[in-house]
Amino acid sequence: MQAVFPLTFAALLFSAGVYGVLSRRNAVLVLMSVELMLAAVTVNLVAFHGLVTTDVGDPLLSGQAFALFVMAVGAAEVGVGLAIVLLLYRNRATVNVDDADLMKY
Amino acid sequence: MSALAQQLPAGVEIPEIPWAAISPELTLFGAGILVLLLDTAGPRRRTSSVIALAILLGIAALAAIPGGAAPEIVALLVGAGVLQLALTLWLHTRPRLLGAVLTVVALVATIGIAAWQYQAAANGGMVGTESLLADMVAVDGVALFTRFVVAGAGILTVLLGFAYLQDRRIHRGEYYPLLLFTATGMTLLASAADLLMVFLAVEILSLALYVMTGLARRDMASQEGAFKYLLLGAFSSAFLLYGIALVYGATGTTHIATAGVALSDPGTPAGLVFAGIALMLVGFAFKVALVPFHMWTPDVYQGAPTPVTAFMAAATKVAAFAAFLRVFTGGMEQLAWIWVPAVSVLAAITMLVGAALAVVQDDLKRMLGYSAVAHAGYAAIGLVAVSEIGTGATLFYLLAYAIMSLGAFGILTILERRQRKAIAVADLRGLWQSAPSLAVMFALFLLSLAGIPGTVGFIAKFGIVRAAVDAGLVWLAVVLVISSVIAAYFYIRVIVAMFMDDEPAHLADAPVPPASAASTAVSVAAVGVIALGVLPPAVIDLAERAATFAG
Numbered sequence: 001m002q003a004v005f006p007l008t009f010a011a012l013l014f015s016a017g018v019y020g021v022l023s024r025r026n027a028v029l030v031l032m033s034v035e036l037m038l039a040a041v042t043v044n045l046v047a048f049h050g051l052v053t054t055d056v057g058d059p060l061l062s063g064q065a066f067a068l069f070v071m072a073v074g075a076a077e078v079g080v081g082l083a084i085v086l087l088l089y090r091n092r093a094t095v096n097v098d099d100a101d102l103m104k105y
Numbered sequence: 106m107s108a109l110a111q112q113l114p115a116g117v118e119i120p121e122i123p124w125a126a127i128s129p130e131l132t133l134f135g136a137g138i139l140v141l142l143l144d145t146a147g148p149r150r151r152t153s154s155v156i157a158l159a160i161l162l163g164i165a166a167l168a169a170i171p172g173g174a175a176p177e178i179v180a181l182l183v184g185a186g187v188l189q190l191a192l193t194l195w196l197h198t199r200p201r202l203l204g205a206v207l208t209v210v211a212l213v214a215t216i217g218i219a220a221w222q223y224q225a226a227a228n229g230g231m232v233g234t235e236s237l238l239a240d241m242v243a244v245d246g247v248a249l250f251t252r253f254v255v256a257g258a259g260i261l262t263v264l265l266g267f268a269y270l271q272d273r274r275i276h277r278g279e280y281y282p283l284l285l286f287t288a289t290g291m292t293l294l295a296s297a298a299d300l301l302m303v304f305l306a307v308e309i310l311s312l313a314l315y316v317m318t319g320l321a322r323r324d325m326a327s328q329e330g331a332f333k334y335l336l337l338g339a340f341s342s343a344f345l346l347y348g349i350a351l352v353y354g355a356t357g358t359t360h361i362a363t364a365g366v367a368l369s370d371p372g373t374p375a376g377l378v379f380a381g382i383a384l385m386l387v388g389f390a391f392k393v394a395l396v397p398f399h400m401w402t403p404d405v406y407q408g409a410p411t412p413v414t415a416f417m418a419a420a421t422k423v424a425a426f427a428a429f430l431r432v433f434t435g436g437m438e439q440l441a442w443i444w445v446p447a448v449s450v451l452a453a454i455t456m457l458v459g460a461a462l463a464v465v466q467d468d469l470k471r472m473l474g475y476s477a478v479a480h481a482g483y484a485a486i487g488l489v490a491v492s493e494i495g496t497g498a499t500l501f502y503l504l505a506y507a508i509m510s511l512g513a514f515g516i517l518t519i520l521e522r523r524q525r526k527a528i529a530v531a532d533l534r535g536l537w538q539s540a541p542s543l544a545v546m547f548a549l550f551l552l553s554l555a556g557i558p559g560t561v562g563f564i565a566k567f568g569i570v571r572a573a574v575d576a577g578l579v580w581l582a583v584v585l586v587i588s589s590v591i592a593a594y595f596y597i598r599v600i601v602a603m604f605m606d607d608e609p610a611h612l613a614d615a616p617v618p619p620a621s622a623a624s625t626a627v628s629v630a631a632v633g634v635i636a637l638g639v640l641p642p643a644v645i646d647l648a649e650r651a652a653t654f655a656g
Contacts, residue, residue, distance in 0.1 A: 044351070044354065076308070077342075
């Protein structure tokens, strides 16, 4: 398989995630963008596995195992993240990132 | 077992699990689960405790099978079970105190186990400097050193926090389990020999810390700190992870030492190498708070409950730097020409910007947050020296910073209890008149942070300067001195307010909190600052011997 396609896809996905984190003002959408970045890494890890087995060899499938861990940790992170966003919403009735400006400089 | 082994593809072996080597993590994690269990059980915690005893006895019985663990370990497991039952029966009506006591016991046990491992390693025993558990963890000097510092910082944090959390009505049951889980993540991070382990440990410690930062649920600043920490932490983790994925793509392995060797092979695609290193550098720079990746630090330090801030400053920094050291100085020594210039520039900007921004702060926690940024820059100099002296200097610096910051934030904890609000510089006016011992100790910590001779801060800075000059990085040493001069201004400003100004009337009446666990913890830190400042050779020697990485 041509490794360049999944890798380009992953890079685009990651860039979309970075753009989302930097430009979105809604906290939930920011969290989703972070998840997009993690998904890009997962794609990368799986794709690289196909790439490296051809020349160096990776009998332990560490890339794919890593991808599983990334998914599990991503789920845990979004759980804690949404709990904190919920807490913020309860006290401020908004999840706009720009409104969290009590502390500056 | 043999049937399973036959099904495995060639080249895959079921790893030997080195229970003894990872026992500190197991102790911390197990204690965390136990404290969580006893807390959620509510009034029925005595029953839960009996069940926990049964589980521990079961594990002990399994370990006692001939050819298994040493009899000492079986005895320790039984002892731990009986001890937790006895403590639960004694303190079952006071759940918070029970949690605190169990946490301290677990942390003391961790220090004991780490000391035993250190002894065994020094005698060339079972705990060596090789990678263990299928090359996932390495119990080497850096790991052991971090275990001592993290567990010690945890004990002082529990002592500092008890009355403070009680006063703010945020003494929740989950505080102690979270403290133990984050400590587990820290010790694991310091002993991670594989990038997979680095990522997992970073997440274990961060997830627990996000929640601890937001512990004061009704306090807007606390929530906001937790929120910012979470967003920026997750963002930076993604960068770290992308870097790891690229390194894996370039080398076909995630083992730090092997990947480092493979990366320096000229046949490896240069684009992947550069991009991988750059992205991992961004991830680590976020975690240790190097400018321009420091934005979360002051907000989180200011927002978090003060004992949590103390623990964060002292322990997280050590753990994050230990992993930073292992991946960059340890794993990618051959590639130093790529990352040393980048980290040097980051360190220089960090020192100057951290100190300069601290000058204009009024809130003391925020000021110490910016000073933490500057201190991260000093510690990073030992990293770019890429030598054993440099690594040892960084480790000693982190130990020194842990003691000083625990002391300084500890004093703030006590003062916040007295004034029932966040402390600004003006609130410290005339502290010398109403609470002379607190004022003197705070002055001591601030002088140590500023690096005045006779304190541990000076010795640590001296070690960093020596490492920089040895490595030919004189310009970084010069920047360090300039930054220290700027920093001295705001430390001295606080000291002047405490000793020269008159006390405002409304404060003169405020009762000084009685001597308590928190004062004990602060006194211990003060003794540490002076003792290591006057008689440092033993510990410097220890830090330099700890500057070894597993192969």
